[in-house]
Amino acid sequence: MLSHFFLMVLYSLVVSLFFTALWKRERKEQTKLFLQLFLGMVGGGLLVAWLMYPFPQGPPSPIP
Amino acid sequence: MAEPLNDPQPQPAAVPALPAEPVGNPFLAMVLAWLVPGLGHFYVRRAARGALFLGLVIVCLWVGCSLQGNLYQPLAGQPLTILATGGAMGMGLPYFVLRYALGYAGDVVGAGYEYGTAFLLTAGLMNWLLVLDAWDIARGKKE
Numbered sequence: 001m002l003s004h005f006f007l008m009v010l011y012s013l014v015v016s017l018f019f020t021a022l023w024k025r026e027r028k029e030q031t032k033l034f035l036q037l038f039l040g041m042v043g044g045g046l047l048v049a050w051l052m053y054p055f056p057q058g059p060p061s062p063i064p
Numbered sequence: 065m066a067e068p069l070n071d072p073q074p075q076p077a078a079v080p081a082l083p084a085e086p087v088g089n090p091f092l093a094m095v096l097a098w099l100v101p102g103l104g105h106f107y108v109r110r111a112a113r114g115a116l117f118l119g120l121v122i123v124c125l126w127v128g129c130s131l132q133g134n135l136y137q138p139l140a141g142q143p144l145t146i147l148a149t150g151g152a153m154g155m156g157l158p159y160f161v162l163r164y165a166l167g168y169a170g171d172v173v174g175a176g177y178e179y180g181t182a183f184l185l186t187a188g189l190m191n192w193l194l195v196l197d198a199w200d201i202a203r204g205k206k207e
Contacts, residue, residue, distance in 0.1 A: 002131075007179045010127065011186070018120050018190055021113055022197060025207060 104198030124187035132171035133180020154188035
């Protein structure tokens with residue numbers, strides 16, 4: 001369970017499901033919004049991680 | 065002799081129809097929604113949505129506590145913790161049960177402390193939104 005990627009995906013999943021159920025009622029709209037939110041969060045996280053790759057690394061992280 | 069009135073009587077402005085019928089007492093819906101995540105939606109007859117929201121908040125709480133995240137409380141000299149506490153308290157009864165009945169405090173040196181804090185704070189903030197949603201549904205302003 002202690003994995004940066006797993007926790008990021010889990011967090012994105014929970015938040016995306018929440019806002020989809022809160023904002024949309026039609027199944028088609030729900031699917032579209034869910035995918036936009038989920039892929040946006042996971043993809044955005046990976047993009048930011050990639051942009052930060054050249055930065056100097058700190059001490060070893062307790063999470064792999 | 066008075067002239068007959070030819071002007072048409074002013075008509076009252078049309079009131080826009082609400083998207084749904086009001087359901088129950090909005091204040092009670094808000095209180096129930098705050099106390100137990102999802103309960104406000106059960107009260108306004110949106111049981112399926114209420115069950116989903118309850119499940120999502122419980123997942124956030126469970127993961128946050130498993131990772132030993134911080135359950136915010138106000139700290140002297142750190143005014144932002146007041147804001148964060150207000151956010152975390154949005155989860156309602158679970159906040160007080162965790163803090164005062166179970167003595168939960170988190171573990172600042174735990175490996176998942178930051179992630180856990182994010183999950184716990186998100187649980188509270190999500191429930192604040194559910195409180196507003198239950199209010200809107202109870203007033204008939206939302207389906």
